[in-house]
Amino acid sequence: MKALVLHHLNEFPSLDENYANPVPEKDELLVKLTYAALNRRDYWITQGQYPNIKLPVIMGSDGCGYIGDRRVLLYPAIGWGSNKRHQADSFQPLGMPKNGTLAEYIAVQPSYVYDAPDYLTDAEAACIGMAGLTAFRALFSRAELRGEDRVLINGVGGGVALMACQLALAAGCEVHVTSGSDEKIDLALKLGAIAGYNYKKENWHKSVIKEGIHFDVIVDSAGGPGFSNLIKIAAPGGRIVTYGGTHGALQNLNTQIIFWRQLSILGSTMGSPTEFKELLHFISKYQIRPIIDRLYHWDTTDQAFEALRDSHQFGKIVFSLQ
Ligand SMILES: NC(=O)c1ccc[n+]([C@@H]2O[C@H](COP(=O)([O-])OP(=O)(O)OC[C@H]3O[C@@H](n4cnc5c(N)ncnc54)[C@H](OP(=O)(O)O)[C@@H]3O)[C@@H](O)[C@H]2O)c1
Numbered sequence: 161m162k163a164l165v166l167h168h169l170n171e172f173p174s175l176d177e178n179y180a181n182p183v184p185e186k187d188e189l190l191v192k193l194t195y196a197a198l199n200r201r202d203y204w205i206t207q208g209q210y211p212n213i214k215l216p217v218i219m220g221s222d223g224c225g226y227i228g229d230r231r232v233l234l235y236p237a238i239g240w241g242s243n244k245r246h247q248a249d250s251f252q253p254l255g256m257p258k259n260g261t262l263a264e265y266i267a268v269q270p271s272y273v274y275d276a277p278d279y280l281t282d283a284e285a286a287c288i289g290m291a292g293l294t295a296f297r298a299l300f301s302r303a304e305l306r307g308e309d310r311v312l313i314n315g316v317g318g319g320v321a322l323m324a325c326q327l328a329l330a331a332g333c334e335v336h337v338t339s340g341s342d343e344k345i346d347l348a349l350k351l352g353a354i355a356g357y358n359y360k361k362e363n364w365h366k367s368v369i370k371e372g373i374h375f376d377v378i379v380d381s382a383g384g385p386g387f388s389n390l391i392k393i394a395a396p397g398g399r400i401v402t403y404g405g406t407h408g409a410l411q412n413l414n415t416q417i418i419f420w421r422q423l424s425i426l427g428s429t430m431g432s433p434t435e436f437k438e439l440l441h442f443i444s445k446y447q448i449r450p451i452i453d454r455l456y457h458w459d460t461t462d463q464a465f466e467a468l469r470d471s472h473q474f475g476k477i478v479f480s481l482q
Contacts, residue, residue: 167216
């Protein structure tokens with residue numbers, strides 16, 4: 161089969177046209193994949209910025225495909241375990257160390273296979289996995305989002321962030337966004353966000369404070385020095401969910417604001433199969449369509465990884481595997 165295999169760090173994965181087809185173990189099912197989507201994790205792995213890297217590996221956590229006539233999408237990990245508060249030690253996203261979805265076939269346990277929502281194309285369904293699950297748990301399980309909440313999505317150009325924006329809008333929330341790109345802010349406003357701020361402008365948060373705006377829920381994957389500004393614009397009782405550290409370690413956190421405003425800073429990572437099922441129910445109920453930035457093919461895989469590296473996309477980077 162064709163597969164996109166990472167052999168060495170600091171290079172992009174390469175196409176292997178003769179990779180051995182997976183042989184399903186015990187009750188595993190063989191899925192013929194049609195589309196897969198990238199996440200920043202895939203880029204971190206190529207750069208060696210991920211724990212316990214084992215190579216070679218077929219990359220990719222997200223995929224849509226077929227088992228016979230059944231159109232399915234995959235839970236993007238294995239081994240969550242039985243505790244809904246946190247994952248088990250054995251938890252691992254697909255695509256390192258276990259082979260992932262950037263291939264023509266994958267073997268998975270039946271419990272990780274879900275019917276793809278009818279109204280989505282294969283390519284759209286392939287986008288849901290990691291981004292949707294992470295956004296869903298962060299918003300609903302961790303921040304306990306309600307329709308009356310005012311929400312800030314930091315860095316809306318991110319795959320998870322954009323999905324969080326779509327989910328929060330569907331839940332009826334007033335959604336504000338930040339981005340390092342004015343164009344991406346405009347696109348988020350077209351989706352229904354009410355206001356946007358460019359985080360590259362120094363002291364952007366001060367204009368928010370000046371307007372008297374505070375946020376009940378803030379969703380962040382950047383961390384870094386900018387996180388301290390998010391604390392300043394959180395409403396009393398606010399919940400700030402962090403699921404990433406793209407911009408580095410947290411700095412200069414003002415503990416007085418955190419305790420006086422009764423803020424909660426909540427860590428969140430992906431989600432359980434139960435939450436994945438709830439996510440699929442939610443997106444089907446509101447007919448949410450994941451946004452695709454661009455479709456790539458076997459002969460344009462380097463361009464896809466370059467796009468991921470440079471973060472110019474608005475929406476998911478998707479591969480056709482046909
Ligand atoms: N814990 C988990 O389960 C989990 C799951 C998925 C992802 N993650 C982590 O979350 C992060 C995002 O992942 P992703 O797949 O959504 O990535 P992505 O699609 O590549 O998005 C990256 C986005 O981060 C935003 N960003 C960069 N620097 C920023 C800053 N200083 N302030 C605010 N936003 C900034 C940018 O938004 P703009 O383009 O709008 O400027 C950029 O587009 C990564 O660090 C990833 O490892 C964690």
